[in-house]
Amino acid sequence: MGTRSERRAPVMADVARAAGVSHQTVSRVLNEHPNVREETRIRVLAAIDRLGYRRNMVARALVTRHSRTLGVVSFDTTLYGPASTVYGIERAARAAGYFVSIVSLRTIDRAGVCDAVDYLGDQGVDGIVVVAPQRSAADALADLPTNIPIVAVEGEQEGETPVICVDQMEGARLATSHLLDLGHETVWHISGPSDWLEAEGRVEGWRRTLTAAGREVPELLGGDWSPRSGHAAGRRLATLAERPGRVTAVFVANDQMALGVLRAFAEAGVRVPEQVSIVGFDDIPESEYFTPPLTTVRQDFGAVGRHSIEVLLRRIESPSAAGPERMVILPTLVLRASSSAPPG
Numbered sequence: 001m002g003t004r005s006e007r008r009a010p011v012m013a014d015v016a017r018a019a020g021v022s023h024q025t026v027s028r029v030l031n032e033h034p035n036v037r038e039e040t041r042i043r044v045l046a047a048i049d050r051l052g053y054r055r056n057m058v059a060r061a062l063v064t065r066h067s068r069t070l071g072v073v074s075f076d077t078t079l080y081g082p083a084s085t086v087y088g089i090e091r092a093a094r095a096a097g098y099f100v101s102i103v104s105l106r107t108i109d110r111a112g113v114c115d116a117v118d119y120l121g122d123q124g125v126d127g128i129v130v131v132a133p134q135r136s137a138a139d140a141l142a143d144l145p146t147n148i149p150i151v152a153v154e155g156e157q158e159g160e161t162p163v164i165c166v167d168q169m170e171g172a173r174l175a176t177s178h179l180l181d182l183g184h185e186t187v188w189h190i191s192g193p194s195d196w197l198e199a200e201g202r203v204e205g206w207r208r209t210l211t212a213a214g215r216e217v218p219e220l221l222g223g224d225w226s227p228r229s230g231h232a233a234g235r236r237l238a239t240l241a242e243r244p245g246r247v248t249a250v251f252v253a254n255d256q257m258a259l260g261v262l263r264a265f266a267e268a269g270v271r272v273p274e275q276v277s278i279v280g281f282d283d284i285p286e287s288e289y290f291t292p293p294l295t296t297v298r299q300d301f302g303a304v305g306r307h308s309i310e311v312l313l314r315r316i317e318s319p320s321a322a323g324p325e326r327m328v329i330l331p332t333l334v335l336r337a338s339s340s341a342p343p344g
Contacts (some may be wrong), residue, residue: 010051010052010053011053012026012027012030012053014051014053015044015047015048015051018047018050018051019040019043019044019046019047020043021040021043021044025040025044026044029041029044029045067099067123067124067125067126068097068099068126069098069099069101069123069124069125070093070098070099070100070101070125070126070127070128070129070309070312071100071101071103071117071121071125071127071129072086072089072090072100072102072103072128072129072130072131073103073105073113073116073117073129073130073131074086074102074103074104074105074131075104075105075107075108075131075134075137079225080254080255080256080282080284081133081282081299081301082131082133084299084301085131085153085154085301085304085305086102086131087301087305088301088302088303088304088306089129089131089153089304089305089308089309090102090305091302092305092306092309093305096309096313098126098309101120101123101125103116103119108132108134108137108140109136109137109140110136110139110140110143112140113130113132113137113140113141113144114140114143117130117144117145117148117150118145121145121147121148125148126149126316127148127149127150127313127316128148128149128151128312129150129152129153129309129312130144130150130151130152130155130161131152131153131154132152132153132154132155132197133154133197133198134195134196134197135195135196135197135200136195137155138152138155138197141155141161142161144161146160149312149315149316149319150312151163151164151308151311151312151315152164153165153304153308154166154197154198155197162311162315162325162326162327163326163327164304164307164308164326164327164329165304165326165327165329166198166299166300166304166329166330166331167201167328167329167330167331168197168198168200168201168202168205168331169201169202169204169205170205170330170331171201171205171281171297171299171331172201172202172203172204172205172209172251172281172297173205173206173208173209174297174331174332174333175187175206175251175279175281175297175333176205176206176209176210177209178279178333178335178339179249179251179277179279179339180209180210180213180215182249182277182339182340182341182342183341183342184248184249184277184342185215185216185248186215186216186217186218186249187206187210187215187218187249187250187251188218188219188221188237188247188249188250188251189203189206189218189220189221189250189252189253190221190222190230190233190234190250190251190253190257190261191203191220191221191222191223191253192223192224192225192254192257193222193223193224193225194222198253202253202281203220203253206251221233221236221237223252223253223257225253225254225256225257226257226260227256227257227259227260227263228260229257229260230252230256230257230258230259230260230261231260231261231263232264233257233260233261234260234261234262234263234264235264235267235268237250237261237265237276238264238265238267238268238270239268241265241268241270241275241276242270247276248275248276248277248342248343249276249277249279249339249342250276250277250278250279251279251281252280253281254280254281254282255280255281255282255283255284255286255287255290255294255296256284257280258278258279258281258287258294258296258338259286259290261278262278262291262294262338265278266291272292272338273292273337273338273339273340274340274343275343277295277338277339277340277342278294278295278338278339279294279295279296279297279338279339280294280295280296280297280338281296281297281299282298282299283296283297283298283299283334287334287336288336290338292336292337292338293336294336295333295334295335295336295337295338295339296333296336297332297333297334298331298332298333298334299329299331300329300331300332303329304329307327307329311325311327
């Protein structure tokens, strides 16, 4: 008897023979044809699993004119937000029976996004998800081709491209309102890069919440999403925190920068939350193990992935349904030990 690698790979005829059905019935099951009895479908799927049959996707694409492959255009997947978004999209696509081809851009601009979409289109993908967290990527949506279904994640509404996004302003409102409700007079903010739509939304939500409450809006401090930039901003805030009542609460635009702030405060002898409360954004897996555990805003990346794939597949199946569409996912506040009432 030959080894596993020497044995012939099972073909559709083998599945039909094992299940006691015709070749055409196996094909109907694989193509999810509705006119197949449930018991027959179960028997065929069991035979496929038992034999280890793998369908020829190239042949299927020639017959159905669908490759069962979706494209994803992303940027800087080393960052937690974009990486988690892509992971959520990939999981949702696989659950729907699709493969995923990913193009990760070093920098995002109009030409780069258009080139990536053209490249994926040449690969025969059925549709494309563009993760567009930066304004330059969002602006490129208006120039994308209309002959292939496209969905944008975290972009702005541009033309006919549907957008799936987390409500960044609501997340900032949750963080800022939480600190005000604890009794803090105002809340300082360390923002992300100004060209990121997510950072822009968090700044706007923070500012609006303070203004609506009739509170002073402090000077905005900027960062680049990194712990290093959070540490630099934290060192400046630590000097201000030494003045009575000057700084008692900080909303940081992501958890990595909040980690840098915690380090700077620890070095300066500023106690959290006894002297200054901190709230982050993202709820990265490590945030509950910070010292102290970080109060933060959680984004549901799984929901973003599911909804982006649902909308994209609807566009693939019904091209006539195209048109502007925007779906917003609400974030939630996760309470931990880094936030409390102000001193005194």
